[in-house]
Amino acid sequence: MNQVIVPGRRGFLGGTAKLSAVAIAMLAGKEALAAGHAAAQMDSKDVDILNVALGLEWEGINAYTLGAQSGLLQKPVLDTAVRFQADHKEHADTLAGAIRKLGGKPVEPKSLNDYARALKADTLKSQADVLNLAARLELGATNAYLGVIPAFKSPALAQVAARLAADEVMHWTILNSALGRPLPAGGMPFGA
Amino acid sequence: MRKSLPWACAAVLAVQASFSSGADGARGRQLYESRCIGCHSIEDNRAGPAHKGVFGRKAGMAKGFDYSPALKSSKLIWNERTLDRWLANPEATIPGQKMGFSVPDSLDRADIIEYLRTAR
Numbered sequence: 374m375n376q377v378i379v380p381g382r383r384g385f386l387g388g389t390a391k392l393s394a395v396a397i398a399m400l401a402g403k404e405a406l407a408a409g410h411a412a413a414q415m416d417s418k419d420v421d422i423l424n425v426a427l428g429l430e431w432e433g434i435n436a437y438t439l440g441a442q443s444g445l446l447q448k449p450v451l452d453t454a455v456r457f458q459a460d461h462k463e464h465a466d467t468l469a470g471a472i473r474k475l476g477g478k479p480v481e482p483k484s485l486n487d488y489a490r491a492l493k494a495d496t497l498k499s500q501a502d503v504l505n506l507a508a509r510l511e512l513g514a515t516n517a518y519l520g521v522i523p524a525f526k527s528p529a530l531a532q533v534a535a536r537l538a539a540d541e542v543m544h545w546t547i548l549n550s551a552l553g554r555p556l557p558a559g560g561m562p563f564g565a
Numbered sequence: 566m567r568k569s570l571p572w573a574c575a576a577v578l579a580v581q582a583s584f585s586s587g588a589d590g591a592r593g594r595q596l597y598e599s600r601c602i603g604c605h606s607i608e609d610n611r612a613g614p615a616h617k618g619v620f621g622r623k624a625g626m627a628k629g630f631d632y633s634p635a636l637k638s639s640k641l642i643w644n645e646r647t648l649d650r651w652l653a654n655p656e657a658t659i660p661g662q663k664m665g666f667s668v669p670d671s672l673d674r675a676d677i678i679e680y681l682r683t684a685r
Contacts, residue, residue, distance in 0.1 A: 418656070421633075422665035428612035429603060491609040509602065517603030517666065524656075524665035565599070 419530050420477035422521050423468050426534070429514050430465040431482035432492075434458055436510055438485060439494045440503040450500060450551065454507070457544050464537055471530065501552060508548040512563075515541040519564030538563070593680030596673055604666070607684045613664065619643050620682045624659070635661030648678045 437458035440446055446454055469479035489495070492510075497503050518538035525531040542563060549556070597605075604613035614627035624641040625632045639659050641647050651658045652668040668674045 418665075421663040425604065425612050425663055425665065432611060491606070491611055493609075512599070513601075513603030515603075516600050520600060520603075520667070521665035524667070 416475050416526065417477075418524075419526050420472055420475050422524055423472050423475075423530070424477065424480045426518065426521070426537070427465060427468040427472065427480050429517060430461050430468060431480070432488060433461040433510055433514060434465060435482065435485055435488035436492055436507060437461065439489055439492065440497070440507060443494070443497055443503060445497060445500050445503050447500060450504070453547065453551075454503075457507070457511075460540055460544070464540065467533065467537075471533070504548050504552050508545055508552060511541050511545040511548060514538075515545060515563050588675040588679035590676065590679040590683055593676035593678070596668075596677050597680050600666075600668065601677070616681055616684050618685055620648075620684070633661060633663045635659050636663075645678055645682075648681065649674050652677065 437454050440454050472479045515538050518534045522531045522534050605616055607616050609615050610630040614630035622643050624639040625637040636659055652674045654667055655662050655664040
């Protein structure tokens with residue numbers, strides 16, 4: 374597990390500055406609302422996709438909480454998990470902000486117990502189990518984000534989804550390395 | 566010319582049958598693990614509903630999942646044909662639903678559907 378790279382944590386101010394940049398891009402997308410009802414319907418579909426994505430981020434945040442609380446993670450893996458969780462919190466903030474700006478209502482997280490049940494947290498018996506679960510979720514989220522990009526009506530939101538997918542790939546790659554697994558064979562292994 | 570029509574239908578059915586029986590559930594499982602697992606699992610509701618028993622079930626009926634009104638009021642029964650339409654284009658199949666993900670390749674869809682058939 375000592376191959377794990379532990380990047381420095383980002384400060385909250387840095388995260389807020391990034392969120393503002395994303396929010397500006399999303400506000401540009403909202404100009405379409407002024408074009409009439411059809412455009413409003415398109416944005417409504419984007420809101421639905423964003424809310425599904427927000428559901429994924431809530432799950433990711435809670436999965437890392439379950440991992441951290443399990444007592445199975447040791448330093449520096451624990452620090453990395455906390456850092457990844459912070460990324461997912463930033464993703465959730467970004468998505469929730471975009472949903473509100475588009476006139477939608479962000480989906481609320483479920484209870485930690487609900488996530489524990491759905492993710493079968495009671496089966497986690499080792500650090501490797503936790504990392505396997507995290508890697509599986511990160512890969513799933515990567516492919517989910519890549520898969521919904523063509524469905525967005527707003528190019529700005531499609532770009533946000535691509536940026537989120539890139540973060541998930543970064544997480545997956547580090548987790549995969551920590552598990553001692555090889556890189557995928559061939560190019561373009563994600564989203565297919 | 567008219568007499569050839571039944572033969573044409575028979576040929577189409579034969580192709581459909583071979584397509585159906587040729588679907589690869591093992592590959593479908595891999596595709597499910599790669600593409601669907603971000604939101605779904607067989608056993609539990611996550612961002613998307615659980616898939617256990619989805620084949621043959623009425624749409625919008627996974628216990629405990631908060632469906633869109635569009636999906637909940639749909640009359641669709643999930644089978645090979647309806648799942649294929651859904652995975653190819655969810656919004657065209659049930660307008661107002663919430664899934665933004667699709668599976669463009671028909672062979673991929675067939676294999677995923679074959680896997681879902683076994684998810685009981």
